[in-house]
Amino acid sequence: MRSIATLLVSATLLLTGVTAVFAQADDITIAVALEPPALDPTAGAAEAIDIVTYQNIFEGLTRIDRDGSVQPGLASDWTISDDGLSYVFSLREDVVFHDGSTFDADDVAFTFERILADDSTNAQKSLYEVIEAVEVEDPQTVRFTLAQPSGRFLFDIGRGDAVIVASESAENNATLPIGTGPYAFVQWDRGSRVILERFDSYWGDRPPLARATIQFIGDTATLINALLAGEVDGTNNMAAEALEVFANNPEFQVLVGTTEGEVVLATNNRIEPFSDLKVRQAMAHAIDRDALIEGVTYGYSAPIGSHFAPHHPFYVDLTQTYPYDLERARTLLAEAGYEDGFSATLKLPPVGYARQSGQILASQFAEIGITLELINVEWAQWLEDVLTNHDYDLSIVAHVEPFDIGIYADPDYYFGYDNADFRELIETLNTTTDDAERRTLAEEAQRILAEDAVNGYLFELAQTGVWRAGLEGMWQDSPIEGLVLRDLRWSE
Incomplete structure (x- = not known):
């Protein structure tokens, strides 16, 4: 990494030599440091996978919110038995995967059978070994039976490692991810970017932005220049020593969490x-x-x-x-x-x-x-x-x-x-x-x-985020791995 003095000189030269055009439409380009090795969060340990996919492409029965709390996801509600060993989930209706196939309780059962299989490559398999059985009661109802009560169960099934996948597409999710989330996978230009587009058949609230590009920029100086030139609209984690480049610039907002x-x-x-x-x-x-x-x-x-x-x-x-x-x-x-x-x-x-x-x-x-x-x-x-x-x-x-x-x-x-x-x-x-x-x-x-x-x-x-002024909905803290796009919007 270059020294802060070099970074500041580079930034100053760019500011004096380039007139950046900051387009605020219904799309966004976000820079992250690391490219994921694959795009299936249920079959790999790299945090970079969740940065791209969690709550964007894929969703779980529950989801973790920006304050770390557990919220309903693909399950609209649930009941817990008095002994804490049985969880019955009511699944949302009219949910479809990005390929048009229907989501139902069979997909939930398949997902957890795959996580717990002997040949599973799930990085957090041990978290889910408390599950003794997953029973499909009807297409919209699924029952989990646990070996012992687990105070973390609802949180753990809301992690990226437990997002719901379909049997028809799971085998190809590493390179062609198909989930139920608000954004669908479009393309992955290796070494450069992943492009996502709003999924018009999404069951939940329509996300404000139609298109999101996740661009991979590992070099701090390159990232600074890309932000100042308007080539990217933000990053979730800028090197701390470079934040002063943006702290007093009205074109940007710095969020530290x-x-x-x-x-x-x-x-x-x-x-x-x-x-x-x-x-x-x-x-x-x-x-x-x-x-x-x-x-x-x-x-x-x-x-x-x-x-x-x-x-x-x-x-x-x-x-x-x-x-x-x-x-x-x-x-x-x-x-x-x-x-x-x-x-x-x-x-x-x-x-x-x-x-x-x-x-x-x-x-x-x-x-x-x-x-x-x-x-x-x-x-x-x-x-x-x-x-x-x-x-x-x-x-x-x-x-x-x-x-x-x-x-x-x-x-x-x-x-x-x-x-x-x-x-x-x-x-x-x-x-x-x-x-x-x-x-x-x-x-x-x-x-x-x-x-x-x-x-x-x-x-x-x-978490030291730098974002274009006028962008709203970013998470200041990071209670779980991910870069959630759902609430991002440009202010009027």
Whole structure:
């Protein structure tokens, strides 16, 4: 990535040398950084798939709204049995797939049988293994029977991994996606763009824009120039260091929100000295989040004190559990037997936020006598060394799955956190369906992780959108993977 100075020079040259024409009609071109490897969100793990397809081409029985809440989707309503084991969904009528075939309960049954099949390539298959049976009661009614109550069931079936596909077209969805959403797939120019058009037979409200082009631009300077020239109308995630190009430009609006990406100093709790709570507490006291956020994301991120997204309604602000306090950090290290500090390795994957955070944290930890050796690794090596083999001391990575606090209930996970009380709490949370009770349990789970300083909780990755002035309906926060087009419109 070019330096910010180079980007600003480039932008200035473009502004003085080009007269951009900003067309505001009934179409839009949006730039995103990554091209998806395929276009079937039920058969691949890449977030880039959902960016293009989720709630645009494909829909689920439920859908996740901009505030993270669960709303009706292809199911208009549902009833839940008293024991929480049976969900009966009433399906919307007059819904058709983009190829004209009719949507009904058989498509729902097919979709989940495919997800749970032995040869399934669904990235989140484990979320749906709670399903014991899917029964078609009539064309508009389908019953799910669960092995145990699941407080996340309605959310999980609203994710991109559980969108409804048809048996007639599912095999080709990777390259020719056919769903029930408000936009139909038109073409995919590999290496360049995907074009979608409004589906006139859509069952729901008619989306305002007739045509949407998702253009793939990975280079920040190229993206800046494309925006200023009027070649694209916006992006959901501009590099933070480039936002000042647009912040005071009346032709644009900058929307800064949060994502589901908790950036953590991942800590190997199973090995010394990190198995000692006082060592982890000392590290927590040595972290200056404000300096990290300013240095890594130019101030465009939210600090976190536990493993939870700030935009979630269950979020608790725990950033002051271990406030920045170098004297307290040194005292705790001495109490743990490390008065002179210690040395450790910090393995960093190939993303800017991780490697920049690593450099700043190394400087901060040096203040209390902890010497970090920074080891840059590629993703394949990170997955093997850190995630699979647990061959690491410390690492920095963003965990981007929604509501994934339950990963700490697995002592075999790469953190090596083994807390029987926490496991019991998560098991109760997972089987609780009452929303108020779930909130109480989720808040307690956050507090346990914060107090145990399982990881260094740094910041939530920001969603930094830049959009043409006059465009409305964009999501400021990103509670789930996706770039939802349904509400986008040009103001009059």
